[in-house]
């Protein structure tokens with residue numbers, strides 16, 4: 001069977017900006033594929049080309065075996081796009097938005113209404129069905145937007161930054177929805193700036209930066225490609241932090257990073273056997289450790305190792321929970 | 329203040345799986361059905377946001393009241409006399425102004441990402457444009473009804489009767505329809521809905537004021553009379569006035585129809601070409 005998506009040397013510029021600068025990628029059917037990259041990396045441009053909204057400058061792409069330029073109609077008949085900004089009509093109600101899409105896709109008025117009601121129920125929007133979308137919270141908009149992509153179930157769903165700007169609760173709901181979509185057999189190509197999201201949802205992922213693909217694989221592959229493990233240490237008191245840092249640097253000859261709070265430290269180590277040396281050094285210096293763990297690097301560290309700069313925003317849980325509340 | 333309390337009912341996995349499973353795909357709506365559906369959307373918008381009708385008609389309605397009572401006596405002997413002259417012209421002005429909403433609406437849909445959804449559907453691609461135009465005709469019709477009703481209240485008594493008023497209104501709609509194509513182009517070119525408004529008013533104020541809507545151009549300086557006589561709005565106002573009062577104005581009607589055809593022939597292909605071109 002042909003893959004869900006095959007991209008060859010795809011490129012797109014806007015004036016002097018090379019938004020997508022030669023990407024090759026193959027995505028298997030039935031998977032959740034994550035396109036991970038910071039703001040401006042070229043994620044949206046890639047997705048809009050695949051959804052036939054933009055014409056590539058160079059290279060080719062096939063979606064479910066159809067060329068995105070020459071067979072754009074065939075592609076449109078099989079995919080759905082949930083764009084970065086909720087693509088629903090603010091003036092209309094939730095129900096009306098779904099009926100509108102249903103009618104455009106060829107359902108009768110009656111079938112379109114039945115389908116809309118079903119979708120609203122499943123996406124926890126029944127009570128908001130007759131309210132104008134402008135009164136919806138960010139999470140509700142997102143869910144309605146995804147529901148609109150499933151008025152007729154697509155074979156491939158493009159999901160552009162589905163959780164950006166959502167509070168943690170809404171984000172978890174969207175994650176549940178994405179998992180259910182994949183379980184029912186729709187291939188999902190999702191983009192995200194959040195490493196945690198890619199790690200949790202995607203079977204495989206590609207890291208893109210400045211329009212180029214810089215790494216591809218499972219999140220496990222990517223982590224091991226950094227070629228090292230990470231020692232995480234939780235100190236008992238904050239006061240020990242600088243001394244502990246000094247000891248670890250000396251014992252391991254590596255750069256030590258501070259964690260989320262001032263009590264935690266992490267250091268990348270090439271050889272697991274040296275963990276003992278590190279712990280012995282801390283003990284000899286009289287520094288008490290509350291906890292330590294040896295783990296794979298986080299995706300943040302992977303991103304840093306690959307690009308030489310951190311992914312911004314650092315992680316989804318650190319970003320302020322700003323549901324797009326409307327006030328007109 | 330969170331409005332998300334309603335979503336406290338979480339998504340239910342059972343129901344989700346049921347709605348997400350693959351079902352046979354219906355045959356996609358025909359171009360006509362898609363256009364009608366998108367026209368229905370425009371009706372829903374009027375239902376939910378009726379203010380959008382007042383927004384643009386408010387100004388012409390105010391002009392009607394002001395001109396009729398302040399200047400009516402001076403310009404035509406009496407307010408009642410003057411409104412017979414003014415009202416068809418005010419109708420022209422109101423409808424010409426409201427055409428801007430075609431561009432505003434289109435631009436809003438593009439900036440909000442709604443056009444990305446429409447364009448990614450397997451529908452006849454220009455359906456969103458024609459659907460919007462269909463909705464606009466309804467909108468213009470409603471605005472016309474408002475203006476004429478106010479006129480009747482103020483003493484407007486068209487001698488051409490109902491057929492005359494309907495024909496006059498229809499002619500105004502034909503011209504408005506051709507003008508809409510220009511706003512579709514502006515709507516695709518500028519960045520925000522507000523700039524569609526500002527751009528358009530730079531054009532619409534001179535277009536409607538340098539005409540015979542408010543006064544007979546006979547008292548104007550010669551150069552201005554020339555400008556006025558070439559302004560299609562002048563011919564439209566003359567034709568609408570004549571039709572509504574049962575006078576013979578074939579020349580003006582022909583002028584308007586030809587002008588509308590030329591405007592459409594020039595701008596519709598450009599608009600569609602731009603629409604097909606990627607953004």
Ligand SMILES: Nc1ncnc2c1ncn2[C@@H]1O[C@H](COP(=O)(O)OP(=O)(O)O)[C@@H](O)[C@H]1O
Pocket residue numbers: 014017018019020037038039040041042043044045046607
């Ligand atoms: N329509 C456009 N016109 C000009 N520049 C654009 C346009 N769309 C995107 N860009 C530029 O292309 C680059 C990639 O953008 P985008 O694909 O939106 O990135 P991402 O979705 O990863 O944040 C950015 O530098 C952006 O400013």
Ligand SMILES: [Mg+2]
Pocket residue numbers: 040043044045084160161
């Ligand atoms: Mg983007």
